[in-house]
Amino acid sequence: MNTKAVAAICFFTLITLDAYASRSTGNTPHGIANCIAEVACPSGYAGSKTYTASFRYPTNVGSPSDFCSWTDPTPRTIGRWVLQSNTCTPTAPSYKSTQTETQSLKCPAAQPSGVWTQKRTYQLWSDGSKRNYSAWTDLTKTCAAIKQSIQTENRTVACAVGETGSISQKQTHEIWTDGSKRNYSGWVNVSSTCKLIPTQVTESKDGSQEQSCDEYYNVPKGTYSGTVYKAGAYVTTYSSNSKASDTKFTVKSIDATACVAQITDVVQEKKTDPCPAGYTGSIEYYRIKAKDTKGVETFPYGESWIVSNSNCATVQPDYTPIDSSPVAPNGLLSNISLTSSSLQDGEAFSKYLNTLATSNWSGNERHKLIVNIDDMSSGKYSAAKIGAAISKFQSVVGKANADVEVVMPRAIDKYIGIGGITANAVASRTVMMKDVSFDGVNAVLTYLEFSKKLTEKPKEKIVVINIIPASLGLKGVFSN
Incomplete structure (x- = not known):
């Protein structure tokens, strides 16, 4: 019997709920229906499943296709269905x-x-x-802190200005669960020991004050130099009315002895005297004379005359090399005098001493070398040559028998180029020599430098000038 395929869709449950469609395969004799069912895949899968089955149906059903459309693949009948194909594949979740x-x-x-x-x-x-x-x-x-407790704190504060004692105070505040302190009550006085301070001297300390002489004598600035010293006490008094302290200096004694009238005119006086008996030459002296602002003639650095230059020498003749091949003498002269300028010209003195090296003289004889540095201006003498001459002299006569005297110039114009001493300063008399000394190696020059303002006190300056190189280690050298 020929039949048409009829599709029927329903749902059934095995393990999952499947959708299907069944149809007949055509004419079947003796009431047999061959059915085909297409079942949808479970949720989460794409594709389908195809089943086939053969059933005997009653004659009152009609055609096989009608029977197939009525016969669903159910759990009761699924065992009679045969899986023919399965295209189910998992699908991605969405x-x-x-x-x-x-x-x-x-x-x-x-x-x-x-x-x-x-x-x-x-x-x-x-x-x-x-x-x-x-x-x-x-x-x-809506979480919030809550009040936990109330605490009291105390403090002590000072009394008001002008009172002694103290004040005790207290205040309260709340402690909250978040650790905060809130709702302070404010400080309230509990007790007080405050008392008014009476007017009184609270301190007295010895002290001093200084005042310029011009201010002390109430004269124009520059009239005097120096300072007035006032001794006394600093007295501090407290007043109960003003509630404040005041300190005043009370003078007990005044010392104005340091006040000196300023110099207004400076003159350098000079004189020349012959050398002492047994010496030839002369000695030049100077001293500073001035007038102060009060018109009084003074000697600000003393009335004593200061040696500015000396060329004194013993009656014995000075050494003057004449013959380049002198006859060796029998002994040294008691005094040998030479100038620093003569040492600049060559090695004549050294050669002369070499001629004496083989001479004989008594071992206890003393011999003196006088080195007259006639000009100590920059470039006018050589410390190296002076040191070499002295060293040679001591080696020839023996250090134990040698006396060496260095004579330094006493005129300011013999130090040009040293410190602030210039030719213009010497000519304008804005520098004057005060003293020169010898420490065994160096000359220590002290000079005065005058300002263009006559009312200003001259400045004292000190310059160290090397005469003998310290590296030679020479001893027994002196200066008068």
Whole structure:
């Protein structure tokens, strides 16, 4: 019998619920229907399953195709169906919706009062999974601190200005669960020992004050030099009316002996005297004479005359090398005198001493060398040559028998180029020599430098000038 295929769709449950369609395969004799059913794949799968089965049906059903459309593959009949094909394959899950969930939290101990609720979101997918959770955020948070206790604090403060004693005070405040202190009551006096301070001397300390002589004598500035010293006491008195202390200096004695009238005119006096008996030459002296602002003639650096230059020498002739090949003498002269300028010209003195090296003289004879440095201006003498001459002399006669005297110039124009001494300063008489001394190696020059303002006191300056190189280590050299 020929039949047409009829499709019927229904649902049944085995393990999952499947959708199907059944149809007949055509004419079947003796009431047999051969059916084909197409069943949909489970959820999450794509494709389908195809089953076949043969059934005997009653004659009152009609055609085989009618029977197939009425015969569903059910759990009761599935065992008679045969799986012919299965194209089911898993499908990827898909996003379905966004859900929200909440949770309740306990407020922290510092803020125990209130409610704390948080929420977060997540995605629900077709396979039933939950994905992409957000962070928890506060939905409701009314947590707050609460008052825990009341405390009292105390302090001691000073009395008002002008009073002695102290004041005791107290105040209260609340302690809250978050550690804060709130609702201070303000300080309130509890007790007081304050008393008014009476007017009185609180301190007296010995002290002194200084005042310029011009201010002390109330004269124009520059009339005097020096300082007036006042001895006394600093007395501090407290007044109960003003509630303040005041310190005043009380003078007990005044010393104005340091006040000296300033110099207004300076003159350098000079004189020349012959050398003492047994010496030839002369000695030049100077002293400083001035007038002060009161018109009185003074000697600000003393009335004594100061040696400025001396060329004194013993009656014995000075050494002057004449013959380049002198006859060796029998002994040295008691005094040999030479100038620093003669040493600049060559080695004549050294050669002369070499001629004496083989001479004989008594071992206890003493011999003296006088080195007259006639000009100590820059470049006018050689410390190296002076040192070499003295060293040679001591080696020839013996250090134990040698006396060496250095004579330094006593005129300021013999020191040009040293310190602030210039030819212009010497010519304008803005520099004057005060003293020169010898320390065995160096000359120590002290000179005065005058300002263009006659009322200003001259400045004393000291310059050290090398005469003998210290590296030679020469001893027994002196200067008068």
